[in-house]
Amino acid sequence: MNNIESDLQTRWWNLEAQLVERFGKKPDMEAILFLIGIQEFGELRDKFTKEQKQDLMHVAVCSLFAQSGYYEMEKVDDDGWPHFRQLKPLPVMDLREQENFMKDHVLLYFENNHLI
Numbered sequence: 001m002n003n004i005e006s007d008l009q010t011r012w013w014n015l016e017a018q019l020v021e022r023f024g025k026k027p028d029m030e031a032i033l034f035l036i037g038i039q040e041f042g043e044l045r046d047k048f049t050k051e052q053k054q055d056l057m058h059v060a061v062c063s064l065f066a067q068s069g070y071y072e073m074e075k076v077d078d079d080g081w082p083h084f085r086q087l088k089p090l091p092v093m094d095l096r097e098q099e100n101f102m103k104d105h106v107l108l109y110f111e112n113n114h115l116i
Contacts, residue, residue, distance in 0.1 A: 005100060012103050018116055029099075032106055036060035039113070040082060055081065064105040065090065067112065 020026050027035070037056025038044055040063045048056065062071040062084035071084040093101060110116040 008100055008104060008107075011107050015107060015110060015116055029102065029106075030057065033057040033060040036063060036106070036109060039115075041080065043080060059084075064102070064109055067105060067108055 016026055019032070034053060034056055037058075037060040040059050041056060059082055062073075063082075065071050066073065066084065070088055070090055071086050074083045074085040076082050091101075
């Protein structure tokens with residue numbers, strides 16, 4: 001593991017520790033994306049359908065990658081759902097690189113939104 005990956009991993013563990021403190025358990029990436037999706041959607045409901053949960057995670061991924069210019073929000077529909085447009089293709093990466101790319105964007109999101 002190089003220094004950049006080591007720093008990323010340390011920052012990721014710090015985020016996980018803060019989320020454990022806040023929610024009482026360690027969330028996986030899917031749960032973190034769900035939380036970001038709810039944050040971006042702006043409405044907390046008692047229940048979301050399975051399809052809505054998938055939509056929330058999609059909103060989260062687009063929001064995360066919008067930070068680096070891969071997507072931009074195009075509009076918010078009548079039901080309050082954000083819709084995104086892809087501006088450029090995501091880089092081709094192996095599985096570990098994809099995971100680190102996602103973690104880096106999650107950390108950036110939490111920092112930019114003053115959530116950590």
